[in-house]
Amino acid sequence: MGEFLTSYWKAQLTQGLDEVKPRPGFEVVTMIVTVKAYPAIGRKNGEGVCVAGIRIDTPSPQWIRLFPVNFRGLDEIHQFKKWQVIRLRVQRGTSDRRAESYTPDLSTLQLGQLVDTQSGTWERRWQIVDGLIDTYTACEFHSAGRAKGQAAPSLGLITPAEIKGLEVGLNPDYLNQGSQKHEQLSLFGEPVKFLEPPPFIAKYSYTCREPSCRGHDQTLIDWESGVFARKRIQAVGREAAMVEHHDKFLTQLCSPSNDTKFFLGNQHNYPHGFLVLGVFYPKKGSQPAATLDF
Numbered sequence: 001m002g003e004f005l006t007s008y009w010k011a012q013l014t015q016g017l018d019e020v021k022p023r024p025g026f027e028v029v030t031m032i033v034t035v036k037a038y039p040a041i042g043r044k045n046g047e048g049v050c051v052a053g054i055r056i057d058t059p060s061p062q063w064i065r066l067f068p069v070n071f072r073g074l075d076e077i078h079q080f081k082k083w084q085v086i087r088l089r090v091q092r093g094t095s096d097r098r099a100e101s102y103t104p105d106l107s108t109l110q111l112g113q114l115v116d117t118q119s120g121t122w123e124r125r126w127q128i129v130d131g132l133i134d135t136y137t138a139c140e141f142h143s144a145g146r147a148k149g150q151a152a153p154s155l156g157l158i159t160p161a162e163i164k165g166l167e168v169g170l171n172p173d174y175l176n177q178g179s180q181k182h183e184q185l186s187l188f189g190e191p192v193k194f195l196e197p198p199p200f201i202a203k204y205s206y207t208c209r210e211p212s213c214r215g216h217d218q219t220l221i222d223w224e225s226g227v228f229a230r231k232r233i234q235a236v237g238r239e240a241a242m243v244e245h246h247d248k249f250l251t252q253l254c255s256p257s258n259d260t261k262f263f264l265g266n267q268h269n270y271p272h273g274f275l276v277l278g279v280f281y282p283k284k285g286s287q288p289a290a291t292l293d294f
């Protein structure tokens with residue numbers, strides 16, 4: 001395999017970004033955001049989003065997770081998108097010992113270029129994930145998590161062998177949200193704009209490429225899926241929105257004409273419990289031939 005990203009393209013992606021001042025105990029990272037999970041409310045950190053992506057400042061691509069990111073607390077101009085380059089200062093997690101996890105210093109956050117789908121070819125996106133696809137199967141992630149706990153690999157991009165379905169159900173937390181409203185406080189104890197729980201729980205069932213795979217059922221926790229459900233419920237009502245959810249996240253994204261892959265990530269306290277953090281869904285046959293050495 002050739003160079004991970006050519007220096008020309010790296011320079012393009014990081015155009016306009018300033019240097020971030022280093023600080024003892026911190027590291028400066030430049031990365032492309034590939035997944036952004038639906039916000040969760042934690043007792044210790046207030047509202048937090050798990051953001052993960054791929055470092056582009058390392059000689060080879062490396063997964064990185066940022067947590068917690070109080071995304072809704074960021075100024076609008078700092079609210080980065082998926083597939084956008086960001087640079088910031090980070091610190092190794094203290095309670096979260098997973099190798100990919102860092103605590104972000106969001107006061108240093110800078111936003112760079114957005115890598116779009118390039119009229120649906122996904123060429124640049126393929127180059128970014130090249131080298132990280134199917135490093136492990138979902139079965140291998142699961143058993144490594146069980147054996148090694150937080151020392152196991154916790155982020156990946158896998159190709160399902162067969163996607164069997166998507167079960168869309170109502171989220172009990174969404175139905176009971178009235179009782180939770182008074183509990184949402186910021187880190188400093190002030191009430192924050194109420195965060196509605198994701199209305200649906202959508203679970204993919206699939207087999208991975210492990211010949212002995214007996215199947216996986218994993219919940220999709222992508223931010224976009226939660227937002228999509230909330231918007232569609234307002235527009236067409238709950239029942240019809242569930243049908244649309246199934247249609248979008250299974251029929252469309254996992255269409256046989258797509259080369260669908262899942263971004264997987266595990267849970268800090270359950271290292272063998274993996275979730276689908278997002279879906280990678282370029283057209284079939286769009287993957288460029290292996291990078292040539294020039």
Ligand SMILES: [Zn+2]
Pocket residue numbers: 137138139140207208209210213214215216
């Ligand atoms: Zn499997």
